[in-house]
Each structure stands twice: as C-alpha cells, then as structure tokens.
Amino acid sequence: xxxxxxxxxxxxxxxxxxxxRCPLQCxxxxxxxxxxxxxxxxxxxxxxxxxxxxxxxxxxxVHLSGGEPAARPDLEALIAGCVDSGLxxxxxxxGVNISRARLEALAxxxxxxxxxxxxxxxxxxxxxxxxxxxxxDKKRAFAAEVTDVGLPLTLNSVIHRHNLxxxxxxxxxxxxxxxxxxxxxxxxxxxxxxxxxxxxMPPREQVMEALELVEAARERLKGKLVxxxxxxxxxxxxxxxxxxxxxxxxxxxxPNGRVLPCHAAETIPGLEFWNVREHALDEIWRDxxxxxxxxxxxxxxxxxxxxxxxxxxxxxxxxxALALTGDAAQMDPVCExxxxxxxxxxxxxxxAQKGDDFAYRRFARQPA
Amino acid sequence: MTRTENPENTELDTxxxxxxxxxxxxxxxxxxxxxxxxxxxxxxxxxxxxVFQLDPVAREVLSRLDGERSIAAIVDDLAATFxxxxxxxxxxxxxxxxxxxTKNVLEVV
Numbered sequence: 001x002x003x004x005x006x007x008x009x010x011x012x013x014x015x016x017x018x019x020x021r022c023p024l025q026c027x028x029x030x031x032x033x034x035x036x037x038x039x040x041x042x043x044x045x046x047x048x049x050x051x052x053x054x055x056x057x058x059x060x061x062v063h064l065s066g067g068e069p070a071a072r073p074d075l076e077a078l079i080a081g082c083v084d085s086g087l088x089x090x091x092x093x094x095g096v097n098i099s100r101a102r103l104e105a106l107a108x109x110x111x112x113x114x115x116x117x118x119x120x121x122x123x124x125x126x127x128x129x130x131x132x133x134x135x136x137d138k139k140r141a142f143a144a145e146v147t148d149v150g151l152p153l154t155l156n157s158v159i160h161r162h163n164l165x166x167x168x169x170x171x172x173x174x175x176x177x178x179x180x181x182x183x184x185x186x187x188x189x190x191x192x193x194x195x196x197x198x199x200x201m202p203p204r205e206q207v208m209e210a211l212e213l214v215e216a217a218r219e220r221l222k223g224k225l226v227x228x229x230x231x232x233x234x235x236x237x238x239x240x241x242x243x244x245x246x247x248x249x250x251x252x253x254x255p256n257g258r259v260l261p262c263h264a265a266e267t268i269p270g271l272e273f274w275n276v277r278e279h280a281l282d283e284i285w286r287d288x289x290x291x292x293x294x295x296x297x298x299x300x301x302x303x304x305x306x307x308x309x310x311x312x313x314x315x316x317x318x319x320x321a322l323a324l325t326g327d328a329a330q331m332d333p334v335c336e337x338x339x340x341x342x343x344x345x346x347x348x349x350x351x352a353q354k355g356d357d358f359a360y361r362r363f364a365r366q367p368a
Numbered sequence: 369m370t371r372t373e374n375p376e377n378t379e380l381d382t383x384x385x386x387x388x389x390x391x392x393x394x395x396x397x398x399x400x401x402x403x404x405x406x407x408x409x410x411x412x413x414x415x416x417x418x419v420f421q422l423d424p425v426a427r428e429v430l431s432r433l434d435g436e437r438s439i440a441a442i443v444d445d446l447a448a449t450f451x452x453x454x455x456x457x458x459x460x461x462x463x464x465x466x467x468x469x470t471k472n473v474l475e476v477v
Contacts, residue, residue: 009408010407010408012419013419057407058405058406058407058408060403060405060412060414060419061414061417061419086403088401088414090416090417112398112399112401112414112416113399113416115416115417150398151398151399152397152398152399152400152416154416154417180399180416180472181416181417181472183417222470223469223470223472224472225472226471226472228417
C-alpha cells in the first residue's frame, strides 16, 4: 500500500479451501486446473491461526470448502477453531463421504450450516456429472441426516446444459429434503468450466426460460424456501458485481496457504499472491499489491470510471476480462459497452451447439 | 458468497408470508446467530450465506427472541424500557419479524 492510501474496509467472508482432494470429478469445478496435492496442504495449527487472524481482521463467516473438506481428518478441529474465534462456519460438501457419526461430531464441534452440492435432480444426471456412481443416493441419505441432526441445510446446484431442464425437479427435491435454501448457480466459466465450455454452455432461450422458472418458484415458496440464483453472464447485458468488488468483502485461502481475492485470481499474470505461512492475514489484506491491483475504482478504464454503475458492479470480473480479452484491466466483456460484448455472445451461441465430452476434474498424472 | 443486507432498508413485502399474531413466539433457529461486529461496529445477524447489519432497534428486538416470550410480552418489555407507545412498537416489531421470517432466518415456535 502506498503511504496515504486509506486502509481497506475489513472483509466479511472467507473461503477456506482446505484441500483439493475430492471424490467427485465435476467438469465445472471452481478449483484451478492445476490442483494442489495433499503433501502441500496447510496443517491444522496453521489453519487455526488463520481463522483467529481472520476473526481479528473482521471476517464474520468462514466457508469450509475444497475439494471435499471432509477429506481432511482434522475437520472437527478446524470447526472448533472457527468456534473459538467466534466465526460462523459453513461446510460446503459433496456429502458422499461423511458418516452419521462424523456428521454428529462436526455438529458437536459447533458447525453452523451445511451446504450440500447436488449435480442433478436424478441419479442418472447427478452421477454422470459427478462421475461417481451411487453419489446421488448417498447425497439424499446425507441430506436426511443433516436435517435429522438439526443443522440447517442449503442445496447448491450448478446449472448448465445437462441439467437446466431439471430446475423444477431441483426445487421439489430441495423441499423434499428439508432444505431451507436452494442455490441455482449457473456455471461460471473459469478453471475447469472454462475448459469445458463447449460441453456445458446452455442455449440462450433455455437460459431465459430457466430464469423465469426460478423467479416463479421463488415467489411461490417465499417464507418456505429461499432460492438464490447466480445468473449465467455470457448472455447478460450488464456484468456481475464479481465478489462485490476485488479485495472488498471477501478473500480465499488455497489449500497450500496462498491468499486470493477470488477463486480464479491466480490465472492473472503478473500478480504475486502472498502466503499465510509467511504473512499475517491483515498484512496480506492491506498490503499485498495483488489485493490492491484492482481494489476500488482507480484501476478502471475511463468508460468504467465515468459509469454510474462503477460502485454497483465494480467493473465486473477481472478473471473473465482476462480469459475473454487477454487483459485483466479491461472492462468485463459481458458489459454491453465493451467492444468485446458481441464476441462473447457469439462465443456462447457457438459453444451451446457443440457436443463436447466432459473433461472431468482430476489430478494431473504425477511426473515420474 | 456472503451477501450483506439491512432489514430496515429492504422493502417490506409480506406476500406469501405467514400472518403473525401477538401470541406467537418467534425464535432465532440453529444456523442463525446474533453477535457483535467489532470490526465495523454494531451488531449483525449471521445466517447461511447472509449477513444482516442491524440497527440498534433491530438488535433490541432480536436479543429478546429467547424462544419463550411471545411477541406481546416482548412489545410490552420494549414499550416499558423505551417509554414509547405500544401500538407503534407493535407495528415496527411485527414488520421486522415478518420480513425476517419471509427470508427464512427466523422461525415461529
């Protein structure tokens, strides 16, 4: 941070990617294409220190994610670490490898909420997308155990061409499983999803129809089921307020301890991300040049700086600008004022007609 | 990601929400927590993927939701504590609770 720059507002939420290990192989995984291996993961004590530093910095909620966070045998101790620091803990899980006994241990440790991923509303669709036979039945059983233990449950479903038609069934499933919240999250094309865009991108008219269905269900189920939707932005006119602004409200910690403003930030060349092994979290949040690179509005191109929406969408997404224009400092090309806007729509239309096979998320083969 | 909301600023829409009577008991369910936010000042209600920033009035109401006292009892308490007209408090409390019930962050016992 240059002298005289005001300290940034403290973050509210932190995504703790505890591991990249996962029994599922979803082709839209938000993890980077190059996955971190177990031997490089942070240990229990370091995570507990990071949670304490996060709480001190102003973080209120921690999202324990992965990969599959339950692949960590110390998950109970990590939840206890969140509790000790007064943090609200949210477990983001695939729900296929947590026994009833372990779930009870996680609840006893003080877990606040469970978010269960669901890849489709039927076993056929779910298990093909996750590339794990039997996953759907395990998820259903796990959901029943979550509500039985008394923990609040959210279902999260990433939406794309192969399950877009199941939205009404996903709503019914959420009700049947006793979820209080349902996230209908259209795939965002970074990492694995970007590599699989030709296999995942839905046609425009189906996307619009799906948005109406979600809106109607939300209205009908008010007070019963909260439905949050993440919109598919390639077909949009205005960019999403990605992360509510770079380095503004939230941060990610990767399995090996690097601290990022968002999942995909490491795709941007020229940014050096500091590690919790070497720096305190507040120092990283305040002083890491990578966090300051796109913070606020000073970095924006002129067209964004003079736009009324500059503090609404914060220029959209830096990683998307990079992926689609080659320059992370461009305005998000989804924006109708971007010279690339038409190209993005054309890309989506072409990809929606492709019949690509999934490139499933896997660890690359180890070099000999 | 976490969204921040201020219940006082959100438009009140009771469509589809349960009617709330004075004898009802409302509670903060498991998975929702009321706590102080020292970094930013004030109090917050933490819910799944949501943070509600509370004004002092909202905090006074929510901190009285012990799962036992009825809305009527809480309104009596607030009217006495703040020497304010009961009818006015009842309207405000009911509006706030209905709003948060609609968002699924409170429960009727």
